[in-house]
Amino acid sequence: MSPRISNKTLQKHLMSWYEEEKREMPWRKNLDPYRILVSEFMLQQTQVKTVIPYFERWMKSFPTLKKLAQAKETTVLKHWEGLGYYSRARNLRKAAQIMLQDHSGKVPQSIDEILKLPGVGRYTAGAVLSIAFGKKVPVLDGNVKRVLARLFTLQENGATRKSENILWDTMHSLLPETEPGNFNQAFMELGATVCLPQNPLCLLCPLKRGCLARKSGEQSLYPPRKQPTPTIKIDVSAGVIFKRDKIFIQKRPLGGLMGGLWEFPGGKFEAAETPEQCLHREIREELGVALHVNEKLMTLKHSYTQFRVTLHVFLCKIRSGRLSPTQCEEWKWVTAEELDQYPFPAANIKIVKKLMTP
Incomplete structure (x- = not known):
């Protein structure tokens, strides 16, 4: 040796x-x-x-x-x-x-x-x-x-x-x-x-x-390889909800993942859901309102830790119901120009940039 x-x-x-x-x-x-x-x-x-x-x-x-x-x-x-x-x-x-x-x-x-x-x-x-x-x-x-x-x-x-x-x-x-x-x-x-x-x-x-x-x-x-962590693929829908010239944003709960950051509401697909069906369900559960889902704004890919996320983003308006957010720290209606004043997770930043582009 x-x-x-x-x-x-x-x-x-x-x-x-x-x-x-x-x-x-x-x-x-x-x-x-x-x-x-x-x-x-x-x-x-x-x-x-x-x-x-x-x-x-x-x-x-x-x-x-x-x-x-x-x-x-x-x-x-x-x-x-x-x-x-x-x-x-x-x-x-x-x-x-x-x-x-x-x-x-x-x-x-x-x-x-x-x-x-x-x-x-x-x-x-x-x-x-x-x-x-x-x-x-x-x-x-x-x-x-x-x-x-x-x-x-x-x-x-x-x-x-x-x-x-x-x-x-x-x-x-x-x-x-x-x-x-x-x-x-x-x-x-x-x-x-x-x-x-x-x-x-x-x-x-x-x-x-x-x-x-x-x-x-x-x-x-060297060094000996560790066992690779399996990749988990997730599909998520998010809604950019408009009320005249204002957009709805919400702050994530402080104690959770990415707590304190702002986001557009939405969530993960359940079995056999389409992106639109997922968004309708999530907004109804989170905000207590029914949506009118318009055209898709964008689809983007994002990765963090072992997750690979496909995010489907739609432009929306409230069709019926009274807005009553239950799963966020705080919520606001802001103009597109005001969005860059708030901290967003990386995937949402791409949505913000798209909305702020003339």
């Missing part, structure tokens, strides 16, 4: 490479703890190139922790619109409020305290503490797991608690005493740009001489 690369050699080669090859990112220009915290919340489940414009717009509107803590939730969600996983935005705002009240408006520097903040798990805590405060705390994301697995031919893929803990311990054992934040970023950068899931760029890797998977030609076997 080939010998494992020494920590000293690994640290030296990786840090030298990172100094030369690291990408420019707005949160790397100023290591203010609040900026780092915002970036790490945004980077959960989201690619860097997607995050950058959101981060820059966010920092213009909420340049300080206090500004965020004092902002209305609707304003915060509107700034997050399109990033998905909206609980991150709500948790970030709640965390800012807690830090303003309990930590003198500052990000906690201890692992125990920062982990108490909503939305902060072990990875986010490690990233913030190491990058912003120079604490010797590891990080572990998908990129890091892949580099570790290939570097040391580890069978762990993080699918179990035991497997996850082994990876955390391995990463912790590699951390240098100085610049742990840069080391963590270098590891993540290597996984994101060189040690790719498919077709890794091994010739460009600063650790290629010590990579056990490369030596055996088995890079594609």
Whole structure:
């Protein structure tokens, strides 16, 4: 068996490479703890190139922790619109409020305290503490797991608690005493740009001489694959309900999926329903009215987690009954021009854009 690369050699080669090859990112220009915290919340489940414009717009509107803590939730969600996983935005705002009240408006520097903040798990805590405060705390994301697995031919893929803990311990054992934040970023950068899931760029890797998977030609076997999650296909109908020049919108319940976002009413098909039949039933159940369904506005596809959604959107008017919404937090009649003032889920944003196009 080939010998494992020494920590000293690994640290030296990786840090030298990172100094030369690291990408420019707005949160790397100023290591203010609040900026780092915002970036790490945004980077959960989201690619860097997607995050950058959101981060820059966010920092213009909420340049300080206090500004965020004092902002209305609707304003915060509107700034997050399109990033998905909206609980991150709500948790970030709640965390800012807690830090303003309990930590003198500052990000906690201890692992125990920062982990108490909503939305902060072990990875986010490690990233913030190491990058912003120079604490010797590891990080572990998908990129890091892949580099570790290939570097040391580890069978762990993080699918179990035991497997996850082994990876955390391995990463912790590699951390240098100085610049742990840069080391963590270098590891993540290597996984994101060189040690790719498919077709890794091994010739460009600063650790290629010590990579056990490369030596055996088995890079594609590491990390071991997890069982794929089956895809669930869903058909949904939604109604753009007009009353003269106003459109009906409703706010989703705060405690549920995508809570606090606005949407056009509708719901999932039941067995053997047509899109129009589904819409008639859903509106009757949700709003207590009968509809006159006019032409179809659009059909669009959308994916989130394991779901693949086909959304059928119709222009409608109320035919009879008294509007009595029972399954929403709030509802309004607004003009098409006013729609962009409200935060919508990604699929509904496409409807908004269509309605606002002359």
